[in-house]
Amino acid sequence: VNLRDALHLSERRQGRLVRLLQAGIALVLGLGLWYGNTGIVVNAGVGLLVTLLPAVLRRNYQFTMDLGLVLWIAVAMFLHALGTLPLPGLDFLTPYQGLWWWDHVTHALSSSLVAGVAYATFRAVDRSVDGVVLPSRFLFAYLLVFVMAFGVVWELLEFYVAVAGQLLGGSSILTQYGLDDTVLDLVYDTVGGLLVGLFGTAHLAGVSEQLSDRLSARTAGR
Amino acid sequence: MPPRSLSRLPKGPPGDVTGGRASASGALSENAMSISLSERWFVRGGTVNGVLAWLLTGVLVATAATSLLAGRLDSLIFAGAAAAAALVPPVVDRSWRSTAPWFLLFVASLPLVFGASGLFVGEFVSGLAVSALALLFVVALQLTTSVRMTPGFAVVFVVLVTLATAGFWAVASAASAAYLDTPFVETNDELMRVFTAAALAGAVGGSLFRWQFRRQLARARPHERTDEGGEVA
Numbered sequence: 001v002n003l004r005d006a007l008h009l010s011e012r013r014q015g016r017l018v019r020l021l022q023a024g025i026a027l028v029l030g031l032g033l034w035y036g037n038t039g040i041v042v043n044a045g046v047g048l049l050v051t052l053l054p055a056v057l058r059r060n061y062q063f064t065m066d067l068g069l070v071l072w073i074a075v076a077m078f079l080h081a082l083g084t085l086p087l088p089g090l091d092f093l094t095p096y097q098g099l100w101w102w103d104h105v106t107h108a109l110s111s112s113l114v115a116g117v118a119y120a121t122f123r124a125v126d127r128s129v130d131g132v133v134l135p136s137r138f139l140f141a142y143l144l145v146f147v148m149a150f151g152v153v154w155e156l157l158e159f160y161v162a163v164a165g166q167l168l169g170g171s172s173i174l175t176q177y178g179l180d181d182t183v184l185d186l187v188y189d190t191v192g193g194l195l196v197g198l199f200g201t202a203h204l205a206g207v208s209e210q211l212s213d214r215l216s217a218r219t220a221g222r
Numbered sequence: 223m224p225p226r227s228l229s230r231l232p233k234g235p236p237g238d239v240t241g242g243r244a245s246a247s248g249a250l251s252e253n254a255m256s257i258s259l260s261e262r263w264f265v266r267g268g269t270v271n272g273v274l275a276w277l278l279t280g281v282l283v284a285t286a287a288t289s290l291l292a293g294r295l296d297s298l299i300f301a302g303a304a305a306a307a308a309l310v311p312p313v314v315d316r317s318w319r320s321t322a323p324w325f326l327l328f329v330a331s332l333p334l335v336f337g338a339s340g341l342f343v344g345e346f347v348s349g350l351a352v353s354a355l356a357l358l359f360v361v362a363l364q365l366t367t368s369v370r371m372t373p374g375f376a377v378v379f380v381v382l383v384t385l386a387t388a389g390f391w392a393v394a395s396a397a398s399a400a401y402l403d404t405p406f407v408e409t410n411d412e413l414m415r416v417f418t419a420a421a422l423a424g425a426v427g428g429s430l431f432r433w434q435f436r437r438q439l440a441r442a443r444p445h446e447r448t449d450e451g452g453e454v455a
Contacts, residue, residue: 125375133370138363149385152417159414179410183396186389 014067021074022051028081043084047077069116076109103181104188111147111192118146119196124212140197147193151186264326264361265311267319274324278331279308285334295398296391297334300355304330307358314365322358329354345416349384349423356383357431373435377428384424388417 025048032040054070057063083096083106090098122142126134134142266272282305289298308327311320321327333348360376363369371379392413399406407413 129372129375131370131372132375133368135368138367138369145379145382145386147386148389149382152385152389152420156414156417156421159410159417179407179413180396182410182413183392186393189389190393 011067014071018051018067018071018074021071021078022048024078025051025081028085031085040081040084044081047081051077072109072116073113076106076113079109080106104184107151107185107188108192108195111151111189112196113192114150114189115143115147115193115196118143118193127212143193143197144190147189147196148186151189154189155182155185264322264357265315265320265365266323267317269319271324272319272321275308275321275327276318278324278327279305279321281334282308282327282331285331296395300351301331301334304355304358307355307362310362310365322361326354326358330358342415342419345419346423349388349420350427352387352420353380353384353424353427353431356380356387357427359383373432373439377432377435380431381424381428384420384427385417388420392416 025044029041029044029048032038032044051070051074054065054073057065079102083102084094086092086094087098095102119139122134122139125132266275282301286298286301286305289295289301304327308322311322312318330351333344333351357376357380360371360379364371395404395406398404407416
């Protein structure tokens with residue numbers, strides 16, 4: 001089932017929605033600069049760059065992504081950026097601090113994106129890298145391994161960025177909220193991976209085809 | 223996977239030692255790591271290796287059995303999985319001599335000796351053992367299923383499995399600590415230390431296997447030259 005059909009969104013409206021989310025992230029970025037808060041600036045800045053990535057890929061590499069996928073990325077990045085902003089409705093706590101489920105939603109969203117990348121590379125590598133054969137039965141295990149590995153790397157990144165931040169005396173950019181939270185993050189990472197394994201494959205078929213064509217072209221071109 | 227390791231060689235029939243046709247140049251270049259990992263790789267046929275490998279397999283089976291009796295789930299799973307992976311080559315080949323390299327089994331059984339020390343070194347050794355186990359599994363997968371990997375892909379996969387195992391271990395141990403009152407790390411910093419050890423071990427294990435693959439390739443190359451590599455040069 002296509003996400004676009006399910007939500008009855010036209011292409012143009014989806015494009016507008018992506019712009020809107022990008023504007024939202026830019027707004028968060030502006031507020032971060034206004035507050036002089038490095039954490040907000042870095043998170044929103046990186047998020048904005050990631051949402052611009054599909055357009056860059058299209059312009060420079062003729063690599064077009066399904067617009068639904070672009071929207072998916074934008075939603076994940078917007079929620080992450082918004083999560084670092086202190087909000088009046090939450091007594092000026094950030095959603096990450098004030099809402100226990102925020103972290104898990106963003107983790108599941110971003111891990112579903114990671115699983116998407118995992119799926120696309122799985123298909124592309126299977127189809128166009130000589131000597132590698134990856135039967136579909138292997139896909140589910142591969143997705144789980146990939147997503148969990150990325151989750152662990154992400155937790156390590158959060159940890160060491162925080163350590164570096166403390167050493168440099170700045171405000172924290174990425175924050176960990178303790179052992180239970182880290183473990184729950186990993187659980188939600190797994191959930192994101194499972195969701196993609198079960199439902200997400202329709203959207204990613206186009207991406208993996210282009211990727212595999214690219215790999216084949218590289219192989220043939222040498 | 224870095225694009226440079228992507229193969230330029232045509233797909234070879236399964237079972238072919240190089241998995242594809244070796245280039246006529248014979249030089250061990252970047253694309254050497256992309257040659258298909260034959261299912262024969264990491265299966266040895268020597269008597270000494272066979273004896274050592276069976277001794278270690280015996281240790282693994284015994285550890286799995288005592289873990290079962292003692293109710294230690296984590297070492298049961300680990301020793302059981304390692305023993306199962308170790309038994310695949312001799313069963314498939316119907317020959318007691320064809321086994322995994324004993325050193326791989328040795329590394330995989332190290333944490334059963336040092337694992338519970340609670341030191342960073344112990345955690346690193348555990349991570350290294352997981353990467354060895356992952357490689358044993360890749361070999362077992364290649365022998366029993368249609369999965370085929372290039373050495374480059376296998377190395378990346380082993381590193382991913384090592385990292386992911388740390389994550390799954392954390393989730394399972396936390397659940398077990400909550401419901402079965404088993405021990406688990408107490409702070410986030412400790413967990414991050416475990417993850418760091420796993421990441422380091424994955425990197426070290428991956429590099430070791432990569433080096434080992436290259437060595438095997440260099441050894442196999444002179445015998446595998448064919449006259450069909452002109453298209454590459």
